[in-house]
Amino acid sequence: MQQRISPLQRPGRPLRTAEPSPAVFHSLVDDAIADITLGYAALCTTDPEAARTLVHAATARMNASEQSGARSSVAGLPAVPRLLRSLHDTAASLRSLPERASLLTPEYATWLDDRCARREPPPLHLQSLYDLSALEAELLWWNKVEALSADLLATALGWEAEYTARVLEQVGVIFVERCRARHMENARRQRTCRSYGGMLEASMRRGDPELPPELREHLDVCAMCGELWECLNAAREGTLGDLIASAALGWRGSAYVAARRDSAHAASRPVSPHRATRAAGARVPRRRAVPRSIAAVAAVGAVGVLVAAVTVVAAQRSPAGGGTEVQAETASVQPPVGPERTRTGTAGPTTVPSRSSAPKKGHRTSPAPKVRPTEPKPHNTVIQPPPRKVQSNPPPLCTSRLKVDDDWGTGASVELTVQSRAALSDWQVSFDIAAGTTLKEAWNGTSTAEGSRVTVTAADYDRAVSAGGSLTIGMVYDGPTSDNWIRNVTLNKATCASA
Known part of the structure; x- marks a missing residue:
């Protein structure tokens, strides 16, 4: 098998950031270890107390294994499935103890017995997960299974959000490529499977709603080609997380993915400020309504300012002869000049003399300069020849x-x-x-x-x-x-x- 390199180091792709340390993903596990372990243990045990007992026993077993330096059989997997698969080994040891066997659900106990009895090769999807680099496997798991968004992963890794989204999309494509390559390698000596594999990919590219009958019959009897169909269909349907979790965990992988998605959705749900303040026990001040009288005064004031502005603009433009005179002085906003105004009150109309626009005595005024319109000067017009069309080679067919x-x-x-x-x-x-x-x-x-x-x-x-x-x-x-x-x-x- 060819060695898989990181998506950040692929030929033709600029290296925009350093590859993160594995400690970053371990810190992500530490932040959510209670939800991860207890949530999965609840799928295997009869009650919450039994789930806590299983988690404590698995933790002690892992600590003892690390102190002894024993190599784990799942060393090539991401951190979360390594942790959860240790629950299966612990549960199998508890099942042999009569006083602890009742902690497990009957269905899970039966699955453990079948798991120990059969020694089948790992499924195609698990082999493909092993083929990924450590960074690719961690990114794929946290995004597809743990439902961690690109923005949250970018924050944890110190990357740009847009760059992280592109890397996550590429990692999903790489996983599907590894499934294809694994199927090709496993079917090297089986010409029938290679032919049906090509027929399957052709049907997926065309987007056929149903597979050909001959292909369906082969998928029913060939587990290897059936696993390739599951991978291609999951990539098309957007359910790679269920596929990967089922392959890596074995027991109820889809249920674990659904629980993690619900948890991620609840964590990302926005909370209103009023609800958050009430939850904290503080009193939320109510928004006071504006009195109608204040609102009416504000509306009248706004109309008055608008009328004054229109009056000033109209006063600046007055016809004189055949041209247009523009006042050079800056006009201030003044009440309109006109005849005497009358004020109506309870005692009868009162005459108020209007403000005159005549200059004060002793004040010297200078006539406003006249700006005459200038005629455009004739200039020579140079007619440019049309640009020459550059003959380009047509793109290849x-x-x-x-x-x-x-x-x-x-x-x-x-x-x-x-x-x-x-x-x-x-x-x-x-x-x-x-x-x-x-x-x-x-x-x-x-x-x-x-x-x-x-x-x-x-x-x-x-x-x-x-x-x-x-x-x-x-x-x-x-x-x-x-x-x-x-x-x-x-x-x-x-x-x-x-x-």
């Missing part, structure tokens, strides 16, 4: 990308993915292979070879390709490893660019 799933020195298992810009009802892919290599097998299509030129024709179940969609061809070849094993890829005789 297709792009190709080769991925090596497994390389054993004298041969390799590879996938060729071709993306088409246009919709296709049928396709044919041709390419040249390097000298000294031989194509042993191909799936998702029928292959023919003439010298070093190989042509793959679409299978019946995977002929149609949507615009912008892609098709994938799996192959096994014999020969030395080469960086340029496939060259000159064409799709329906159109040359493809390398992605």
Whole structure:
């Protein structure tokens, strides 16, 4: 298997931050250890007191194991599933004690007996979780299973929120890729499973509401292909957390995920200030209403200011001759000048002399300067020639990308993915292979070879390709490893660019 590297260190991706220390995730566990352990133990025991007894016994067992230096069988898993899987080992030891056997639910006790009786290989999803790097596995678990949002993870890790969201999305894609690679490796010697695996991925790419009957029959009898279907379907439905928890924990993984999501939703629910203050026992002051009289006075004052402003603007603009005179002095807001005003009261109308706009005696006034409109000066107009069109090469009709799933020195298992810009009802892919290599097998299509030129024709179940969609061809070849094993890829005789 190829070594998996961190998403922060992938080729072509700038390293924007340092990889966090494992202590960061241990601190996250410490902050929520009571909810995590007691919540899962409640799914295994008969009552809350029995759940606390199981957690205490598991904690003592883990402390003794760490002091002795014994290596755990789940060392490659994230911190939370390592902690919770220790509950299963502790529960199995308690089940052998008659006075403690009643702590466990009958269903859980039966599951423990079956777990000890059968020694089956780990499921595909658990193998894929082991294949991730430590950082990828922790991020995947905390986001998909513990329902920790990108913002909260960014705060804990000291990353940017936008960058954290992109990394979390990429980690989910990496997990699905590892499921595909594991299925390919496990089905290396089983051509039937490889063919059905290609049919399954083609059906998922097309978004078929139902699988072909032949494929459904195979999934019912083949556990390995059925696990690949579960992974691809969970990625499409957004239920990777249930899938990962069920694989890592074994017992009631989906119920644990539902409980953790409810806990995260309750923790993120906003609380109103009034409710929070009442909960603290303080008195919440009521908002006093504005008296109607004050509101009416404020409204009248606002109308008066608006009328005065309109009057000033109208006074500044007065016709004179054929032009327009603009007052140079700044006008102050004054009451409108006009005839005498009358004030009505209880004793009868009273005449109030209006304020005159004539200048005071001895005050010297200067005439306002007149601003004459200026005519635009003629200027020479230069007519620019239209820009010359630059002839650019049209984008390629297709792009190709080769991925090596497994390389054993004298041969390799590879996938060729071709993306088409246009919709296709049928396709044919041709390419040249390097000298000294031989194509042993191909799936998702029928292959023919003439010298070093190989042509793959679409299978019946995977002929149609949507615009912008892609098709994938799996192959096994014999020969030395080469960086340029496939060259000159064409799709329906159109040359493809390398992605």
